[in-house]
Amino acid sequence: MTSAIMVLLGGYGILQSLFLSIYVLTSQLRxxxxxxxxxxxxxxxxxxxxxxxxxxxxxxxxxxFNSISLTSLALIGPLxxxxxxxxxxxDFKAGFTELIQLIPPFLPLVYQMNVxxxxxxxxxxYIILYIVASSILVYHTESPSRKKIWLYALxxxxxxxxxxxxxxxxxxxCIIGISIGFSIMVYLISYLSIRFYKELFEPIAKKNNHPxxxxxxxxxxxxxxxxxxxxxKLFKDPELTLPKLATLTNMHTHKLSHIINQExxxxxxxxxxxxxxxxxxxxxxxTDMKVAxxxxxxxxxxxxxxxxxxxxKDRMTPSEFRSLPEVDLxxxxxxxx
Numbered sequence: 001m002t003s004a005i006m007v008l009l010g011g012y013g014i015l016q017s018l019f020l021s022i023y024v025l026t027s028q029l030r031x032x033x034x035x036x037x038x039x040x041x042x043x044x045x046x047x048x049x050x051x052x053x054x055x056x057x058x059x060x061x062x063x064x065f066n067s068i069s070l071t072s073l074a075l076i077g078p079l080x081x082x083x084x085x086x087x088x089x090x091d092f093k094a095g096f097t098e099l100i101q102l103i104p105p106f107l108p109l110v111y112q113m114n115v116x117x118x119x120x121x122x123x124x125x126y127i128i129l130y131i132v133a134s135s136i137l138v139y140h141t142e143s144p145s146r147k148k149i150w151l152y153a154l155x156x157x158x159x160x161x162x163x164x165x166x167x168x169x170x171x172x173x174c175i176i177g178i179s180i181g182f183s184i185m186v187y188l189i190s191y192l193s194i195r196f197y198k199e200l201f202e203p204i205a206k207k208n209n210h211p212x213x214x215x216x217x218x219x220x221x222x223x224x225x226x227x228x229x230x231x232x233k234l235f236k237d238p239e240l241t242l243p244k245l246a247t248l249t250n251m252h253t254h255k256l257s258h259i260i261n262q263e264x265x266x267x268x269x270x271x272x273x274x275x276x277x278x279x280x281x282x283x284x285x286x287t288d289m290k291v292a293x294x295x296x297x298x299x300x301x302x303x304x305x306x307x308x309x310x311x312x313k314d315r316m317t318p319s320e321f322r323s324l325p326e327v328d329l330x331x332x333x334x335x336x337x
Contacts, residue, residue: 024036085137088138091148
């Protein structure tokens with residue numbers, strides 16, 4: 001009966017972890033470093049739990065197999081810390097320092113260590129150190145509360161499994177405790193994954209997640225947008241709205257608004273009016289058209305708002321601007337920019 005419960009609990013945890021790992025590896029989530037580390041973390045936990053069940057239920061006593069199991073368990077420590085860093089900082093890249101930290105977990109494999117109380121306690125202490133370091137990192141990092149909840153839950157559940165391992169090491173109750181703890185941990189992770197999916201995965205699962213790539217992409221789109229608006233003189237339409245411009249440029253309204261805000265630091269109306277104002281100044285310098293006619297020609301649909309906007313930007317009226325000498329004119333243009 002007890003064996004059946006252990007197999008049921010352990011099997012449930014293993015299947016849940018496998019499902020989560022397969023889902024990440026077969027979706028866009030695999031492009032994110034933090035998610036790949038989480039998969040590795042899951043797989044090492046699965047291997048250790050499977051080996052523990054094999055060791056106690058089938059009297060498995062393969063030295064090589066057990067040393068691999070100890071290595072898998074020890075790797076949980078640094079991988080937990082790496083995951084916390086990668087999750088909080090999308091710029092995280094494993095370097096020489098991280099590789100050095102992965103050496104100690106392989107000592108059981110190199111020296112063909114068997115599973116014993118001393119080895120389990122040593123590895124448990126090793127993992128706890130990394131869990132504490134990860135908790136300190138999360139505490140001192142500015143991040144949305146839901147992301148911190150996720151990490152604290154992950155670290156807490158990891159710590160629970162390790163504590164169960166410590167208290168019941170090399171005891172029949174150890175496997176029961178680990179099976180229960182592991183299953184609870186997987187259930188908690190699965191629940192949080194579903195509950196906070198958007199906050200945890202969607203923002204970091206997009207293609208070209210790196211901030212520099214996003215900036216470059218946004219800038220390129222803005223340049224393309226500006227070129228199209230200027231070449232087609234779209235700003236001259238007095239009825240031009242954000243949805244209308246989005247339709248004309250084959251772009252989603254929300255994305256268009258984001259690009260303009262990101263690149264100009266202002267909203268859509270201000271951006272379009274600035275283009276209109278530039279065109280007004282150009283016509284005022286090059287022609288003798290009446291100011292009112294120029295304003296309407298460039299897309300302003302109200303003379304009062306046009307004069308107010310012009311004076312706000314250039315600290316003079318359109319007529320005063322037109323009467324400026326060429327040198328003063330260039331100075332005025334530079335100041336308004």
